[in-house]
Amino acid sequence: MNTIAFPQKSAWESIIVRPVSDSGTLMSKVKSVLNEVQQKGDLAIQQYTQQFDGVHLPDFKVSELEIQEALNSLDNGLKKAIETAAANIRNFHSPQLKAESMIETMPGIQCWRKSVGIEKVGLYIPGGSAPLFSTILMLGIPASIAGCREVILCSPPDKSGKLHPAILFTAQLVGIRSIFKIGGVQAIGAMAYGTETVPAVYKIFGPGNQYVTAAKQLVQMDGVAIDMPAGPSEVCVMTDDTAIPAFVAADLLSQAEHGPDSQVLLVSTSEAIINQVNLELEKQLAELPRKEVAAKALSNSRVVLMNTMEEAIELVNAYAAEHLIIACNNAEAIAEKIVNAGSVFIGNYSPESVGDYASGTNHTLPTNAYARMYSGVSVDSFVKKITFQKLSREGLVSIANTVEKMAEAEGLTAHAKAVSIRTK
Known part of the structure; x- marks a missing residue:
């Protein structure tokens, strides 16, 4: 993994970029x-x-x-x-x-929404x-x-x-x-x-x-x-000096073994933890059946040493990881400041692989920074939301003037007539 120490903010964009193809x-x-x-x-x-x-x-x-x-x-x-x-x-x-x-938005005007499976x-x-x-x-x-x-x-x-x-x-x-x-x-x-x-x-x-x-x-x-324009899988791990290096290395490798185009990112405020994680990576990588695949993924990945946790949080939000592991002191408080991530794993005992398989959350998540605007798959992904409305005669009368004036202002006379023909 390539280590970058205390990068200037102007260099962040090059740090968080994903591998691209033609x-x-x-x-x-x-x-x-x-x-x-x-x-x-x-x-x-x-x-x-x-x-x-x-x-x-x-x-x-x-x-x-x-x-x-x-x-x-x-x-x-x-x-x-x-x-x-x-x-x-x-x-x-x-x-x-x-x-x-x-x-009931107004007396006599009822509106509701229903989920219907695709x-x-x-x-x-x-x-x-x-x-x-x-x-x-x-x-x-x-x-x-x-x-x-x-x-x-x-x-x-x-x-x-x-x-x-x-x-x-x-x-x-x-x-x-x-x-x-x-x-x-x-x-x-x-x-x-x-x-x-x-x-x-x-x-x-x-x-x-x-x-x-x-x-x-x-x-x-x-x-x-x-569902979403998801690509190769990725993980970002945030650490401070309370992280357990063997756990962090295992998390990075669990993502790297997906494929050579997977990416892992380690963001830390502790140089000592980074050094220990690198030692653990060498040790654990040698034991993996898919070590060639994982090694290739690691070669495209980065370690970033940050000055403060506030800067680390800002960088992680800019990266918008598919999976984000927070192995830090006050991990829950840090998690509250995360606005861009597919799924967040809080604390030293929340490995990403649990979410991949069995905790209950969905592992089909946005990659390639799409977590800035996409959610992971949920039941909502499989339904359409259909809206309904029902007006009584009194309800239509009460809103008729509003609709007619707006329609006429937009030059849509037939829209206004569809209301007035009922109320007159």
């Missing part, structure tokens, strides 16, 4: 794949699955037999862990769907180097609570043409039965445009690499909604 070339490649899927449907899916995943799949919908085999083969201990996580996630998300009160949603679950079955819980449970009528799931197959048993177990646990062995850009295209086998959806959810992210952004231009 977006023009990337978008061109992705657009080409999406066009093929839109035009050729299942045939294009088969061709790209062969090209990118190295397997020929004449039928890429998961069968009931495959689901049953997965249920039988998965370790009971892992099943129990997934079920526990699912219960916590459901407990946290269920209260988010609340009936809203009717408001009818058709698609979930993308990465499955390359790490099958992220936990993401099914994070997306499938809120979709179920919201009342989405049709939920489909796409995930890339392995070299044998199968999905990891944990993906299939988790999908059936949250009630998803339409599962397709399709990955990458072609999966986003299939869900966006529909094929002979895959139904089109209204909104697409789920994380992915830069190609998947680009595909989601492109299909959004064609009228398909997406």
